[in-house]
Amino acid sequence: MFEVFQQYLQTKGAFTVQELDMIREQHFIKKLRRRQYLLQEGDVWKHYAFVSKGCLRIYYVDEKGVEHIMKFLTENWWAGDRESLLNSTPSEYYIDALEDAMLVMFTKENFERLCREIPTLNNMVNMLVHRSYVAANHRIHAAISFTTEEKYQHFIEKYPDLLGRVPLHMIASYIGVTPETLSRVRAASVKK
Amino acid sequence: MFEVFQQYLQTKGAFTVQELDMIREQHFIKKLRRRQYLLQEGDVWKHYAFVSKGCLRIYYVDEKGVEHIMKFLTENWWAGDRESLLNSTPSEYYIDALEDAMLVMFTKENFERLCREIPTLNNMVNMLVHRSYVAANHRIHAAISFTTEEKYQHFIEKYPDLLGRVPLHMIASYIGVTPETLSRVRAASVKK
DNA sequence: TTGAAACCTTGACAAATGTCAAGGTTTTTT
DNA sequence: AAAAAACCTTGACATTTGTCAAGGTTTCAA
Numbered sequence: 001m002f003e004v005f006q007q008y009l010q011t012k013g014a015f016t017v018q019e020l021d022m023i024r025e026q027h028f029i030k031k032l033r034r035r036q037y038l039l040q041e042g043d044v045w046k047h048y049a050f051v052s053k054g055c056l057r058i059y060y061v062d063e064k065g066v067e068h069i070m071k072f073l074t075e076n077w078w079a080g081d082r083e084s085l086l087n088s089t090p091s092e093y094y095i096d097a098l099e100d101a102m103l104v105m106f107t108k109e110n111f112e113r114l115c116r117e118i119p120t121l122n123n124m125v126n127m128l129v130h131r132s133y134v135a136a137n138h139r140i141h142a143a144i145s146f147t148t149e150e151k152y153q154h155f156i157e158k159y160p161d162l163l164g165r166v167p168l169h170m171i172a173s174y175i176g177v178t179p180e181t182l183s184r185v186r187a188a189s190v191k192k
Numbered sequence: 193m194f195e196v197f198q199q200y201l202q203t204k205g206a207f208t209v210q211e212l213d214m215i216r217e218q219h220f221i222k223k224l225r226r227r228q229y230l231l232q233e234g235d236v237w238k239h240y241a242f243v244s245k246g247c248l249r250i251y252y253v254d255e256k257g258v259e260h261i262m263k264f265l266t267e268n269w270w271a272g273d274r275e276s277l278l279n280s281t282p283s284e285y286y287i288d289a290l291e292d293a294m295l296v297m298f299t300k301e302n303f304e305r306l307c308r309e310i311p312t313l314n315n316m317v318n319m320l321v322h323r324s325y326v327a328a329n330h331r332i333h334a335a336i337s338f339t340t341e342e343k344y345q346h347f348i349e350k351y352p353d354l355l356g357r358v359p360l361h362m363i364a365s366y367i368g369v370t371p372e373t374l375s376r377v378r379a380a381s382v383k384k
Numbered sequence: 385t386t387g388a389a390a391c392c393t394t395g396a397c398a399a400a401t402g403t404c405a406a407g408g409t410t411t412t413t414t
Numbered sequence: 415a416a417a418a419a420a421c422c423t424t425g426a427c428a429t430t431t432g433t434c435a436a437g438g439t440t441t442c443a444a
Binding site: 175 | 274331
Binding site for chain 1: 420421422423424
């Protein structure tokens with residue numbers, strides 16, 4: 001399973017064989033069954049976790065008990081709660097597996113030591129956060145100015161593989177509408 | 193004007209006197225009049241810009257000609273378009289001054305050279321992006337699960353100084369509703 | 385200083401979305 | 415294989431929001 005992660009690394013930077021070995025030495029594998037939690041509200045997240053197989057979601061539950069999905073996490077994405085990791089504060093989020101999944105993981109201490117020892121890795125992480133920030137701004141853009149239909153179209157263009165892989169009511173949650181509304185918008189756009 | 197920026201730097205990291213001098217040498221000051229543009233759609237953003245005085249906004253204009261405000265930028269914030277800066281692509285955004293403003297600026301080349309020479313500065317920037325990412329996630333959280341009233345309350349709790357400093361219709365734009373809706377929601381919450 | 389522009393609110397009505405309930409299908413679990 | 419749970423859609427109705435129009439105030443610029 002580490003091979004998937006190694007391939008990912010090689011697309012992100014010019015790592016030497018020695019560096020890849022150093023990284024391999026620190027990793028461990030976590031298998032998750034469908035519906036199993038990786039993180040629960042109140043936990044402090046202290047890892048770096050790369051999804052090598054499967055699909056997860058990160059979500060929170062509001063005061064009324066409604067779930068709101070922040071993100072779907074599939075192959076070649078990182079899972080976790082950066083805020084909890086950065087500030088060592090209890091997470092507001094849950095992460096669970098929508099399909100059986102396989103993660104390449106590191107403890108915070110080990111991974112951050114590797115970052116200090118391997119500048120290429122450090123640069124990769126900084127670039128990753130940078131790009132995540134840009135992507136988050138695109139999501140804000142969509143949230144404040146798109147119609148529901150546009151949000152849905154945008155979603156399936158951006159994540160075509162997720163349509164069919166995750167239930168529609170979760171896509172509705174991700175774009176911020178009720179399942180009924182998404183169902184009606186889909187029915188209306190088929191007609192056109 | 194550099195003093196405001198220097199004070200900011202000193203709260204963010206332990207810079208030596210020499211390092212602060214190196215930074216000072218590269219900076220230049222830009223004054224903006226109210227309504228003046230700092231960036232227009234189509235431009236490639238190639239600077240780092242720190243707001244030492246005044247208030248700006250970053251926004252885009254949709255196909256219907258409606259403006260959507262991504263962010264207000266006041267004292268001690270950074271102005272610019274990270275996406276355009278990172279990828280050297282034309283910006284989708286406009287930045288203009290809502291009040292006369294004063295910016296401490298650097299060219300991309302100079303600032304990034306300083307980052308290579310001064311690790312403390314580099315760490316500061318990475319931390320900044322990291323925190324911006326976390327803040328963007330909070331905004332997504334609000335956008336997909338808050339009612340209009342909650343979005344407005346959240347806004348004035350988070351940015352109490354901006355209420356009174358920027359027009360309400362721009363706050364409406366920021367939270368993603370029409371000015372009329374915000375006006376009604378405000379009227380309704382006074383009654384309670 | 386005076387006219388113009390920007391700003392905020394309100395009303396009336398249309399459109400979009402949420403809520404609650406029901407039913408049929410598919411998937412999962414026992 | 416049968417029962418249970420999850421999933422998706424639709425209808426009816428209430429609520430929220432958008433749109434268009436108008437009017438009064440404040441702010442800005444010539």
